[in-house]
Amino acid sequence: MSHFVKNCGPALQLPHNRLQNAIGYPMQGQLKPMQEEPVSLTLYAHPFSSYCQKVLVALYENATPFAYRQLGMDDPEAGAELARLWPLNKMPVLVDSDVPVVESSVIIEHLDLFHPGPARLVPADAKQALMVRMMDRVFDNYVMTPMQAIVFDHLRPADDRDPFGVARAREKLEDAYRWLDGALAGRQWACGDAFSLADCAAAPSLFYADWVHEIGQALGNLRAYRSRLLARPSFARAVEEARPFRELFPPGAPDRD
Ligand SMILES: N[C@@H](CCC(=O)N[C@@H](CS)C(=O)NCC(=O)O)C(=O)O
Numbered sequence: 021m022s023h024f025v026k027n028c029g030p031a032l033q034l035p036h037n038r039l040q041n042a043i044g045y046p047m048q049g050q051l052k053p054m055q056e057e058p059v060s061l062t063l064y065a066h067p068f069s070s071y072c073q074k075v076l077v078a079l080y081e082n083a084t085p086f087a088y089r090q091l092g093m094d095d096p097e098a099g100a101e102l103a104r105l106w107p108l109n110k111m112p113v114l115v116d117s118d119v120p121v122v123e124s125s126v127i128i129e130h131l132d133l134f135h136p137g138p139a140r141l142v143p144a145d146a147k148q149a150l151m152v153r154m155m156d157r158v159f160d161n162y163v164m165t166p167m168q169a170i171v172f173d174h175l176r177p178a179d180d181r182d183p184f185g186v187a188r189a190r191e192k193l194e195d196a197y198r199w200l201d202g203a204l205a206g207r208q209w210a211c212g213d214a215f216s217l218a219d220c221a222a223a224p225s226l227f228y229a230d231w232v233h234e235i236g237q238a239l240g241n242l243r244a245y246r247s248r249l250l251a252r253p254s255f256a257r258a259v260e261e262a263r264p265f266r267e268l269f270p271p272g273a274p275d276r277d
Contacts, residue, residue, distance in 0.1 A: 082137025155218035174270035
């Protein structure tokens with residue numbers, strides 16, 4: 021979800037010169053472990069954005085304190101700050117001790133590294149971590165991406181609609197659903213018993229993907245997994261916070277979930 025909420029949002033306290041110098045990650049010595057000083061995290065995000073929800077789930081899993089800089093049409097200054105922080109103009113962006121961290125997966129890895137809580141979202145074991153990263157990529161690339169292609173087609177002018185691209189996106193979703201249904205057999209979460217980065221990615225991607233291209237009744241493992249994600253308190257909270265924005269969903273939100 022993006023264009024329709026992109027420049028929408030509250031008020032950054034950082035002076036401009038610090039923002040302009042901020043790109044460059046990691047900056048040695050700038051990031052302090054949580055034990056040494058109070059957490060100073062600001063998240064630029066919108067509650068209805070799928071990639072923002074991915075990071076919000078990670079923050080809520082560990083009750084990590086952060087300032088929420090909500091982007092919105094009613095706060096152009098927040099959008100301008102985002103553009104200064106990350107000229108590619110994508111949300112979410114996390115600012116940690118004046119250092120912007122971009123890309124949802126990297127933000128979650130950053131939280132796990134610098135602000136760990138009881139729920140470790142990236143396993144300490146390198147081999148297990150690889151599986152988690154692989155599944156994170158699967159959800160972003162093969163569920164989130166085609167889902168967004170379908171959603172954004174609704175934002176195009178009638179003459180610029182792309183039926184071929186939408187049909188292809190639906191095929192991609194079908195392929196991903198089928199593969200995931202097999203991969204999830206016998207698993208509670210994406211990679212087994214522990215909730216991880218991969219589940220943070222899975223939750224919003226499957227949530228919205230099912231809205232635009234319903235997961236078939238035959239794919240019981242995937243449907244049950246999506247239901248478990250919806251029942252997870254961290255994601256349930258993100259879904260509730262986004263509920264007031266459902267009317268913005270370009271294809272129209274279904275009357276469920
Ligand atoms: N790869 C990025 C994707 C972020 C992304 O696409 N965010 C959308 C909102 S869900 C956005 O900011 N779109 C604005 C735009 O495309 O202009 C990530 O993982 O953070």
